[in-house]
Amino acid sequence: YHVFVMLCYFTPVLGGIMADSWLGKFKTILYVSLIYAFGNIVLSSSSIDSLGDQNTHIWLAIVGLILIGCGTGGIKPCVSSFGGDQFVVPQQEKQLQKFFSVFYFSINAGSVISCFLTPMLRADVSCLGDDKCYPLAFGVPAVLMCLSVVIFVCGSGGYRMKKPEGNIVMEVIKxxxxxxxxxxxxQKICKREHWLDYADDIYPRKLINDTKIFMRLMLLFAPTIVFWALYEQQGSRWTFQANRMDGNFYGFIVQPDQMQTVNPVLCLIFIPLFEGVVYPVLAKLHLVRSPLQKLCWGGMLAALSYVVAGALQMKIEEADPIVPSGSISQLRLYNTFNCPIGVESSQLNINHMIQPYDTYQFLDLPGGTESSLTASVQNCTTDVGMTGTGTISLLEGEISSYLLAPNGKNIDVDLLTLKGKKDVEKSEKAQAKVKIIYGGIDDFEVTLSGEDSHTFNVSNHQSELYEMDNNKWYNVEVNGNKIGDRIYLYPGGVYTIMILDSKTDFRLLQITTPNNLNLMWQIPQYIIITAAEIMFSITGLEFSFTQAPTSMKSVISSFWLLTDSFGNVIVLVVAGSHIVQNQAYEMFLFAAMMAIVMILFIFLAMNYKYSTVNEDGEIEEVETSKM
Known part of the structure; x- marks a missing residue:
């Protein structure tokens, strides 16, 4: 995910250079839009089963994504700056500010529509002999992109088009x-006010001044990279967090990845709200009166959103299973008798009674050991006097599970394949994990039937561990015969179904607590990060356009977008290096990073010299910052 986003925000630099130095904005948008549309067509083709084998599909998907990433690189910096070119500044400065808000509103409107429409096209339509229709889900955006190119070309007669002014990037470098x-x-002979002034012997003053503005903006943009590291994790870390929560909202099941639609929906609400209410109120309170102040507040809100997300993550982790580490081990015993079973081991300091058809877990045991364990029937009118002794092997950093099962007049202590930490940890897909156990020795089938069904083969006391769809009711069937009451499986829960000896009933044992926090608790952090986005992203687009020299509008806009690419690099480095193992602490780390860089940004902003456009359209510097 982050690699693809990084590509989408790195290629705008190339698109900006092409627009300002060679093709112009209109032709750049036109040509790369065709590349973008072709990428969508290739991606749609990759999902057609009849087109080659799996490797062919993979390579087509990769090529399609690369084409889309390259295409978006030309579109992103040029569309906003091309739209800005249609206004006469400073006469239409207010209209220009509203344009960037409307532009951002339209982007999020498209995102909301796609988030609802694409899953429907994929899941609710059958095509090409398949129950799902991925070719249609990818194909509709391709058709719409081609249509948008036609509409864009049809309006070419009314556009204000500015010609490119040569290879401005190379001129700046030279x-x-x-x-x-x-x-x-x-420098020892002649002192200059600014080090770039030393180039005035062969380069024109306008290029030198434009280069000064470029350098100031690049320095100012540098700290903003961390904002995008936080923002882009809505599609990764925040979705992973949603996988650990309960999506049941008054009977309507919200899937974890659907929470990503909250951000664009809130954007549609917040953009007019901020323009009409929030900004005027903040201006009257003298809190926000300039673009740089908006950027500062946006960055601080982003940091706050991760404080909230981290606090929520800590609450989520309270329901996580306790797993051993280092030289510590754990032991879980299952009692398949209709009587209490007393278990005792002097070596492990165990003396406990396990209730009928129940389970018990012993924590903090020494790993890497083998110990004797004695089991005996207690306080029961049946199976009187049954005892058994077995050897318990405990592995370091693992959980060992044993079944107490009848064997004639004795109790067998049988090792189960449930012996690792992975077996009790929650599903990464927010599904429910289920395993069947049985005290007898015969083999049979157990089916969980419902909207989605799965058949477990029980052999040697147990079945495999399987992930079932959650938030659903299931009937339990043994060899096709329904037994007991139906069961409800919650997301994130780990369950063991113990089939009783008669095979006419069962017990549902909860091994790991299901996700007990509702998914709606993510709404506060989404509200805060969306408010931060409104103040940061829209303002950044406007600021990079209005402060850029005429010859560098697309290039400066592309460098603003490039900060998003570097933000994804930060996420990959922090996540890949596992600097912080705990997810909550990692979120607090990002919040601290954002707060620190915003302090640096405030210092840079206080010393920033604004550029304004005079009546003749020339860039002028304002000596005092408006920060």
Whole structure:
């Protein structure tokens, strides 16, 4: 996910250079839109089963995603700056500000529509002999993209188009290099106010001034990288967090990945709210009166959202199973008798009674040991005097599970394949894990039947561990015959179904507590991060356009988008290196990083010199910052 997003926000630099130096914004948007549309067509083709084998599908999908990533690189920096070119500044400065809000509103409107429409096309439509229709889900965006290109071309007669002013990036690089070389050679002889002024012997003053603005903006943009590291985790870390929560909202099941639609929906609400209410109120309170102040508040809100997310994660982790680590081991025993069973081991310091058809877990036992364990029937009118002794092997850092089962007049202590931490940890897909156990020795089938069904083969006291769809009712059937009452499986729960000796009833044992926090508890952090996005992202687009020299509008916009790409790099580094193992602490780490860089950003903003456009359309510097 983050690699693809990184590609989408790295390629805008190339698109910005093409637009400002070679093709112009209109032609750049047109050509790369065709690449983008073709990428959607290739991606749709990759989901057609009849087109080759699995490797063919994988390569088609990769090629399609690369084409989409490259196509979006040309579109992102050029569309916003091309739209900004349609306004005359400073006469239409207010209209220009509203344009960027409307532009961002339309992006999120498209996102909301796609989030609802695409899953419906994929899941509710059958095509090409399959119950699901991925080709249609990917194909509709391809058709709409082609249609948008046609509409874009049809309006070309009414656009204001500015011609590219040569290879401005190379001119900036050469100007910078010459200034550095000249400064080294002549700084003792001739002092200049700014080090770039040393290039005025061969480069025009306008290019030098434009390069100064470019350098100031790049320095100002640097701390904003961390904001995107936080923002982009809505599609990864926050979705993983949602997998650990209960999506049942008054009978309607919200899937974890559907929470990503909350952000664009809130954007549609917040954009007019901020423009019409929030910003005017904050301006009257003298809290927010300039773009840089909006960026500062947006960054602080992003940090706050991760404090809230981290606090929620800590609450979620309270329901996590206790798993051993290091040299510590754990032991779980299952009692398949209709009588209490007393278990005793002097070596392990165990003396406990397990209730009928129940289970018990012993924590903090020494790993890497083998110990004797004695089991005997207690306080029961049946199976009187039954005892048994077995050897318990405990592995370091693992959980060992044993079944107490009848064997004639004795009690057998049988090892189960449930012996690892993975068997009790919650499903990464928010599903319910289920295993069947049985005290007898015969083999049979157990089926959990409902909207989705699965058949377990029980052999040697047990079945495999299987992940079932959650938030659903299931009937339990033994060899096709329904037994007992139906059961409800909750997300994240780990269950063992113990079939009784008669095979006419069962017990549902909860091994790991299901997800007990409702998914709606994520709403506060989404509200905060969306408010941060409104103040940060929209303002950043407007700021990068209005502060950029005329010859660098697309290039500066592309560098603003490039910060998003580097933000994804930060996520990959932090997540890949496992600097912090605990998810809650990792979220607090990101919050601290955001707060620290925003302090740096405030310092840079206080010393920033705004650029304004005069009546002649020329860029002028304002000596005092409006921060």
């Amino acid at each position: 100007c910078t290099g010459h200034a550095i070389m000249k400064k080294v050679q002549t």
